[in-house]
Amino acid sequence: LDELYTSIEYPEFGMYSVVLPNPDLKPEESINVEIGVNGDYKSLFSDSDRFVFHANVFRDRVKNLINAGATGDMDFTDDGDMILYYSIDNVGKALKTGFEASADYYPGNADFHLSYGYLHAEDKNTGEKIPGLTPMQATLRAGYTYKPWNVNGWYRMRLFKGGKSNLETAWNSGEYKQLGGFATHTLGLTWKPQIKDWADFTLTFSVDNITNKKFRYLNGGYGVGRSYRAWLSATF
Known part of the structure; x- marks a missing residue:
């Protein structure tokens, strides 16, 4: 998503960010190898449950890897707010290796979901780890469905491991700050009304x-404040 940003505003911090265009940016080229296994079991622990899992390992060789980072330039608005500048650049050749796994369990009206991802990315020219990429992420989601109304209430926790950010300790120092990990928590409600012979709708609202935790991603982006989301999808 960094490739799509044009500007980012953080009024709570008195800060604004501008992503500069790069007319010489080259597309990424990669050779990917992925090996995985899937499983789908019914009546595993009881007569009415279901267990599904996916797991895979991958190895990606990337040429012209695209990465976004701060340029070190800084301005100030008339009100004294800070303006930071970011650029999007190709960082040469990279090797990404990792592991992904997920599991879903449905014991009757309840549902449980767990996912985990590990990523290691290094610059093939220098052998150094590429900064700004989250090395490990995990998500836990648990819900319960009231079937007469087809309404599912759920809770989700996302865990992000800290590590080497793409923020330099000093401009052009080549040394990068270490940022800590964090977790976010979400409550949601999903309703799936079915209109026979026409469409299946899904309406979700989440907090x-x-x-209201403040945190910072390894790519330099800020996260702050509670947010409310609602979305609707339909299958005809």
Whole structure:
């Protein structure tokens, strides 16, 4: 998503960010190898349950890897707010290796979902780890469906491991700050009304980051504040 940003505003911090265009940006080229296994079991622990899992390992060789980072330039608005500048650049050749797994369990009206991802990315020219990429992420989601109304209430926790950010300790130092990990918590409600012989709708409302926690991603982006989301999808 960094490739799509044009500007980012953080009024709570008195800060604004501008992503500069790069007319010489080259597309990424990659050779990917992925090996995985899937499983789908019914009546595993009881007569009415279902267990589904996916797991895979991958190895990606990337040429002209695209990465976004701060340029070190800084301005100030007339009100004294800070303006930071970011650029999007190709960082040469990279090797990404990792592991992904997910599991879903449905014991009757309840549902449980767990996912985990590990990523290691290094610059093939220098052998150094590429900064700004989250090395490990995990998500836990649990819900319960009231079947007469087909309404599912759910809770989700997302865990992000800290590590080497793409923020330099000093401009052009080549040394990068270490940022800590964090977790976010979400409560949601999903309703799936079915209109026979016409469409299946899914309406979801959620409250994200219910603890109002402030955090920072390894790519330099800020996360702050509780947010409310609603979305609707339909299958005809």
